[in-house]
Amino acid sequence: MPHQNxxxxxxxxxxxxxxxxxxNPATGEVLGTVPKSGLQDVDAAVEAAARAxxxxxxxxxxxxxxxxxxxxxxLVRRKEDFARMVTxxxxxxxxxxRGDVQEAIDTTYYYAGExxxxxxxxxxxxxxxxxxxxxxxxxxxxxxxxxxxxxxxxPSWKLMPALVAGNTVVFKPASDTPILGAMLxxxxxxxxxxxxxxxxxxxxxxxxGEALVKHPGVSLVSFTGSTASGTEVAVxxxxxxxxxxxxxxGKNAIIVLDDADLDLAVEGILxxxxxxxxxxxxxxxxxxxxxxxxxxLLDRLAPRAAQLKLGNGLDETVNVGPIIxxxxxxxxxGYTEVGQREGAVLLLGGxxxxxxxxSRGFFYRPTIFDQVRPxxxxxxxxxxxxxxxxxxxRSLEQAIEVNNGVPYGLTTSIYTADVNxxxxxxxxxxxxxxxxxxxxxxxxxxxxxxxTRKTGNGHREGGWTALDIFTEWKTVFVDYSGRLQxxxxxxVPQTGENP
Ligand code: UN1
Numbered sequence: 001m002p003h004q005n006x007x008x009x010x011x012x013x014x015x016x017x018x019x020x021x022x023x024n025p026a027t028g029e030v031l032g033t034v035p036k037s038g039l040q041d042v043d044a045a046v047e048a049a050a051r052a053x054x055x056x057x058x059x060x061x062x063x064x065x066x067x068x069x070x071x072x073x074x075l076v077r078r079k080e081d082f083a084r085m086v087t088x089x090x091x092x093x094x095x096x097x098r099g100d101v102q103e104a105i106d107t108t109y110y111y112a113g114e115x116x117x118x119x120x121x122x123x124x125x126x127x128x129x130x131x132x133x134x135x136x137x138x139x140x141x142x143x144x145x146x147x148x149x150x151x152x153x154x155p156s157w158k159l160m161p162a163l164v165a166g167n168t169v170v171f172k173p174a175s176d177t178p179i180l181g182a183m184l185x186x187x188x189x190x191x192x193x194x195x196x197x198x199x200x201x202x203x204x205x206x207x208x209g210e211a212l213v214k215h216p217g218v219s220l221v222s223f224t225g226s227t228a229s230g231t232e233v234a235v236x237x238x239x240x241x242x243x244x245x246x247x248x249x250g251k252n253a254i255i256v257l258d259d260a261d262l263d264l265a266v267e268g269i270l271x272x273x274x275x276x277x278x279x280x281x282x283x284x285x286x287x288x289x290x291x292x293x294x295x296x297l298l299d300r301l302a303p304r305a306a307q308l309k310l311g312n313g314l315d316e317t318v319n320v321g322p323i324i325x326x327x328x329x330x331x332x333x334g335y336t337e338v339g340q341r342e343g344a345v346l347l348l349g350g351x352x353x354x355x356x357x358x359s360r361g362f363f364y365r366p367t368i369f370d371q372v373r374p375x376x377x378x379x380x381x382x383x384x385x386x387x388x389x390x391x392x393x394r395s396l397e398q399a400i401e402v403n404n405g406v407p408y409g410l411t412t413s414i415y416t417a418d419v420n421x422x423x424x425x426x427x428x429x430x431x432x433x434x435x436x437x438x439x440x441x442x443x444x445x446x447x448x449x450x451x452t453r454k455t456g457n458g459h460r461e462g463g464w465t466a467l468d469i470f471t472e473w474k475t476v477f478v479d480y481s482g483r484l485q486x487x488x489x490x491x492v493p494q495t496g497e498n499p
Pocket of ligand 1: 279281283440
């Protein structure tokens with residue numbers, strides 16, 4: 001089935017007529033052909049979004065929200081179809097495919113609800129007979145540039161708050177998961193979005209993404225992807241004083257203290273390190289283990305990791321799906337070589353899995369390195385694959401220092417039964433998310449999501465905080481005194497009488 005761009009309410013091919021294929025990373029199967037768009041397609045989409053903006057911003061937010069509620073209902077009904085496509089196009093196992101879609105459903109309903117909230121503030125004025133109030137205004141045309149690892153959830157984090165707030169959008173999904181991008185747009189069209197309000201341009205990030213970021217008609221770029229690409233986005237956006245919200249890399253850790261419930265910690269580590277084949281910004285790629293329990297932990301963890309079943313995620317018995325593509329597989333294996341060169345001890349995996357059907361896909365064995373030092377590249381750089389480093393430490397303080405001593409700051413987990421140490425950790429861990437006695441993944445759509453340091457640029461997606469990305473404050477003063485009143489100058493005496 002050919003998929004197309006969606007511009008100004010029409011499904012259209014790329015102006016150049018060029019196409020590319022979307023592949024199943026588990027099997028190599030061609031899932032469909034999609035437009036390989038260029039600058040002209042981006043121009044047409046941005047122009048359509050700009051034309052639609054004045055009308056869309058004038059629609060009352062509760063009415064905009066009704067379209068989102070309908071989209072949420074449609075997604076509930078089609079959850080299984082979407083989930084199966086998530087598994088086929090992205091590779092994650094089917095339970096996680098369902099989770100991805102559920103997160104999009106939750107997010108869609110949440111922002112539909114915002115249509116009847118989007119609270120502003122009112123506050124007293126310093127002058128009599130004067131009111132002060134604030135409104136959230138939409139910003140304009142939003143470019144939503146999204147990654148392949150959560151092909152429905154992450155687009156929903158951007159599209160839903162942007163739309164409910166009255167912006168119009170040009171959506172550029174990752175070129176590894178274009179069909180899911182098109183499916184999501186089809187669903188929103190069916191839910192009733194007017195032409196031009198949401199536009200889809202498929203194609204490579206280096207062309208389409210870059211053109212969107214550079215386009216003077218785009219007022220806000222919301223980007224999730226690598227820190228390298230996000231930095232380019234920020235530099236270009238700065239030149240044009242565009243609003244920009246970035247969600248980028250992670251190097252998340254699970255801290256296991258000497259009083260931890262080790263069985264519970266093992267479950268959290270397996271899920272966080274090898275779930276989604278480690279391809280989450282929230283994946284755990286470090287375990288910072290107290291020396292007193294490190295060996296016991298490894299004795300329980302390694303055999304369990306070795307038993308994880310690799311394969312096509314549509315098979316419900318499979319635990320770990322493929323890596324997204326050949327380049328990522330190469331990168332992940334490159335880090336195995338880096339770790340060995342740096343002198344870390346390879347305990348498990350470290351190679352491609354090619355037996356039987358696996359040879360058709362990009363499979364890599366769950367990999368564990370022990371005796372990793374915090375300064376090694378293995379312990380500092382984002383890998384985005386099923387590679388876990390065990391870093392021994394001797395105290396909570398050292399664990400916190402190691403945790404915080406990386407360029408990223410998305411999520412941390414700590415296993416301990418000691419309430420004093422738990423609160424100390426909550427205070428001193430400098431990541432955007434912290435989990436107590438749970439792994440590093442599991443963020444919920446109605447709470448702020450984002451990270452410190454090079455993980456982001458200070459914004460938080462999810463929850464009410466995403467509205468700060470997709471709106472700007474307008475402060476309004478209403479003077480109903482009928483005379484000139486000068487702020488800061490006409491000081492009213494505290495007796496209550498006007499001067
Ligand atoms: C991501 O890793 O890119 O907490 C997003 C989680 C998910 C979202 C992850 N709810 O892992």
